[in-house]
Amino acid sequence: MRAVRKIHDVSCTRIPLMTLTMFTLNAFYGLALAMNMFIIASGLNLIFGVLRVINFAHGMFYMFGAYITFTVAKTWGAPFFVGVLASAAALAVIALVIERLLLRRLYDKEHLMQLLFTFALVLLMSDAAKMIWGTDQYSVGYPPGMGGAVNLGFVMLPQYQLFLCMVGPLIAVAMWFVVDRTRWGRVVRAATQDREMLAALGVNVPMVYAAVFTAGSALAGVGGALAAPRIALVPGMDATIINECFIIVIIGGLGNMWGSFLGALAFGFVVQFGTVLAPNWQDVLPYLLMLVVLLIRPWGLLGRPETGH
Amino acid sequence: MPQRRHLIASAIVVLLLALLPLAGSRYAVDLTTEVLIYVLFALSLNVIIGFTGNISFGHAAYFAIGGYACAILLTTYGWPLALALPAAVVLAGLVAAVVGYFCVRLTRIYFAMLTLAFAMLVWGVAFKWKEVTGGDDGFTGIKMPEMISHHVGYFYFTLVMVSLGVAALWVICHSAFGLTLVAVRENSVRAGFIGVDTRHMRWAAFTVAGTFGGLAGALFGMYHRGMYIENAFWTESAQVLIMVLLGGIHSFVGPIIGAAVLYLLQTFTNQYTPYWPTVLGLILLVIVMVLPDGLIGLVRRVKARGGRS
Numbered sequence: 029m030r031a032v033r034k035i036h037d038v039s040c041t042r043i044p045l046m047t048l049t050m051f052t053l054n055a056f057y058g059l060a061l062a063m064n065m066f067i068i069a070s071g072l073n074l075i076f077g078v079l080r081v082i083n084f085a086h087g088m089f090y091m092f093g094a095y096i097t098f099t100v101a102k103t104w105g106a107p108f109f110v111g112v113l114a115s116a117a118a119l120a121v122i123a124l125v126i127e128r129l130l131l132r133r134l135y136d137k138e139h140l141m142q143l144l145f146t147f148a149l150v151l152l153m154s155d156a157a158k159m160i161w162g163t164d165q166y167s168v169g170y171p172p173g174m175g176g177a178v179n180l181g182f183v184m185l186p187q188y189q190l191f192l193c194m195v196g197p198l199i200a201v202a203m204w205f206v207v208d209r210t211r212w213g214r215v216v217r218a219a220t221q222d223r224e225m226l227a228a229l230g231v232n233v234p235m236v237y238a239a240v241f242t243a244g245s246a247l248a249g250v251g252g253a254l255a256a257p258r259i260a261l262v263p264g265m266d267a268t269i270i271n272e273c274f275i276i277v278i279i280g281g282l283g284n285m286w287g288s289f290l291g292a293l294a295f296g297f298v299v300q301f302g303t304v305l306a307p308n309w310q311d312v313l314p315y316l317l318m319l320v321v322l323l324i325r326p327w328g329l330l331g332r333p334e335t336g337h
Numbered sequence: 338m339p340q341r342r343h344l345i346a347s348a349i350v351v352l353l354l355a356l357l358p359l360a361g362s363r364y365a366v367d368l369t370t371e372v373l374i375y376v377l378f379a380l381s382l383n384v385i386i387g388f389t390g391n392i393s394f395g396h397a398a399y400f401a402i403g404g405y406a407c408a409i410l411l412t413t414y415g416w417p418l419a420l421a422l423p424a425a426v427v428l429a430g431l432v433a434a435v436v437g438y439f440c441v442r443l444t445r446i447y448f449a450m451l452t453l454a455f456a457m458l459v460w461g462v463a464f465k466w467k468e469v470t471g472g473d474d475g476f477t478g479i480k481m482p483e484m485i486s487h488h489v490g491y492f493y494f495t496l497v498m499v500s501l502g503v504a505a506l507w508v509i510c511h512s513a514f515g516l517t518l519v520a521v522r523e524n525s526v527r528a529g530f531i532g533v534d535t536r537h538m539r540w541a542a543f544t545v546a547g548t549f550g551g552l553a554g555a556l557f558g559m560y561h562r563g564m565y566i567e568n569a570f571w572t573e574s575a576q577v578l579i580m581v582l583l584g585g586i587h588s589f590v591g592p593i594i595g596a597a598v599l600y601l602l603q604t605f606t607n608q609y610t611p612y613w614p615t616v617l618g619l620i621l622l623v624i625v626m627v628l629p630d631g632l633i634g635l636v637r638r639v640k641a642r643g644g645r646s
Binding site for chain 1: 392394439442443445446447449450451453454455457458461462465570571572575578582612614615617618619621622624625626629
C-alpha cells in the first residue's frame with residue numbers, strides 16, 4: 029500500500045506517472061497481447077525455420093481462424109473452444125492442401141517465387157473471405173466464465189487475458205519440447221540444416237515440410253481464434269497482423285522460437301504502454317523499436333547473421 | 338548509348354500517343370492517362386527488382402507520399418504546381434532514402450518484409466493523420482492549375498512528364514550505374530571484390546525508385562483530384578509488383594508492357610466482377626508457376642523456338 033501511495037505522491041508533484049494499479053493492468057494487457065502475438069508469430073517463424081519460406085498469407089490464415097471461430101461459436105452456437113479447435117483443424121487442412129498441391133513445387137525455385145506464391149494466396153483468400161463472410165464487422169464474446177476479472181486487491185485482472193497469459197508460455201514450452209526433445213523435432217531440426225542429407229538417410233523430407241507448414245498454419249488459426257474475443261473482426265485485419273508478425277520476428281531474429289517470444293513481449297509492452305503514454309503514437313512505436321534493433325543487430329536479438337544463401 | 342532504332346521507335350510511340358486526343362474519345366484519353374502513370378510507377382519499381390534483384394513489397398508508400406505531398410502542397414498551402422510537384426518528388430525520394438538505408442542492410446526475405454512493414458507505416462500515418470491527409474475519407478478536391486485542369490491538357494502534361502521520367506530511367510538504367518547494379522544483382526560478392534560498394538549501390542537504386550514512384554503518385558493524385566489511403570495500402574504495392582513481373586523483370590520494356598496489360602485487364606474485369614483481387618492472384622499464380630520471366634520472356638521463348646524449327 030505504501031508503494032502505491034508513494035507513486036501517487038510523485039504523480040501529483042512531478043510528471044504524471046502511472047499508479048501501481050494502472051501499471052500492473054497495462055503490463056498485464058501488454059503481456060496478454062504479447063502472448064497472443066507470439067502464438068501467431070511462432071507459426072510464421074516455425075515455417076520459415078524449416079521451409080525457408082516467409083508466408084505472407086500467414087495473416088490471412090489468422091484472419092480465417094478468427095472468422096471460423098465466429099461462425100462456429102456465434103452463428104452455430106457451439107462452445108468457444110470448439111470454435112478454436114475447428115479453426116486449428118480448418119487451417120491445418122487448408123495449409124496441407126496448399127502445400128501438397130502447389131507450394132511443394134516451388135521449393136527448388138528462387139525465394140522470390142515462393143514469396144510471390146504466398147502473396148498470390150493473400151489475394152485469393154481475401155476475396156474468398158469477402159465471399160464467405162462479406163465485409164461486415166463481427167465480434168465474438170468472451171467464452172462463458174471468462175468474461176469476469178480476478179481481484180488481486182489493488183487491481184482487477186480480466187480472466188480472458190489471464191488465460192492468454194497462460195496459453196502463450198504453454199505453447200512456447202510445448203514447441204520447445206517437441207522441437208528440442210523428441211525424435212520428430214530432431215528430424216525437423218535436421219531438415220533446417222541439410223535436407224539432402226536427411227533425405228539420403230531415409231527420412232521422407234517432403235512429409236516433414238508438409239507437416240511443418242500444416243502445424244505452423246494451424247498456429248495462425250489458433251492465434252486468430254484466441255484473438256477473436258479481444259478484437260473486432262474486419263476485412264483487412266490480416267494485413268495489420270502480418271506486419272506485426274514481421275516486426276516481431278525481425279526484432280527477435282528469424283527462425284528462432286525464443287526470439288519470437290522475446291520479440292512478442294517487446295511488441296506487446298511497447299504497444300500497450302504506447303497506447304497509454306503516447307496515444308496516436310502507438311502504431312509507430314513498434315516500428316521505432318524495430319529500427320533500433322535493426323541498427324544494432326540487423327539479424328535480430330537472437331538471430332544469426334545472414335549467410336550467403 | 339541508345340540505338341537509333343530504339344529512339345525512333347520511342348519517338349513514334351510518343352507521337353502516336355500525342356495524336357490520341359484527336360480521336361475525340363474522352364474514355365480513351367482518360368484510360369491512356371492512367372496507363373501512362375502506371376507505366377512510370379512500374380518502371381520505377383523495376384529499378385529495385387530488375388536491377389538489384391531484391392523485391393520490394395512496399396512501393397506504394399512512395400507513390401502515396403508523392404501523391405499526398407503534391408496534393409497537400411497544391412491545395413492546403415496553395416503552392417504553384419512548378420514548386421509543389423518537384424517538392425513532392427523530392428520528399429518521396431528522401432523518404433525512400435531513409436527507408437532504403439535500413440532496408441538495404443539486409444537482402445532477400447528480410448528486405449521484402451522490411452519494405453512491406455515500412456509501407457504499412459506510411460499507410461498508418463496517412464490513415465491516422467486526419468487533419469492533414471483526410472484519413473480514410475481521403476484527400477479530395479485538389480486545386481489544379483487552370484492550364485491542366487481539362488482532361489486533354491492533363492493528358493499532354495502526363496505524357497510529357499512520363500516520357501521525361503521514362504527517358505531519365507532509361508538513361509539511369511543503361512548508365513555505368515545501372516550496369517553496376519546488374520553486376521551486384523548477378524554476383525554481389527564478386528562485385529564487392531572488384532571494389533563496388535554493393536550496399537551503397539542498392540541504396541541509390543532504392544532512392545531512385547522511390548523518387549520516380551513519387552512522381553507517378555503525384556501525377557495520379559492530380560489526375561483523380563484526390564489521394565486515398567487505398568493508394569498507400571499493400572494491395573497497391575502488390576498491383577504494381579505484379580505489373581512488373583507480368584511484363585518481365587529482366588528487360589527495360591517489360592514493366593511498360595506489364596503495366597499496360599494489367600491496367601487494361603483490370604478496367605475490363607471491373608466491368609464484370611468485383612473480384613479483381615482473385616483475378617490478380619490467379620495471374621500471379623500463373624507467373625510463379627509457369628511464367629517466371631513474364632510476357633517478355635514468353636515472347637523470347639516463342640521466338641527462340643520459332644527460330645530453331
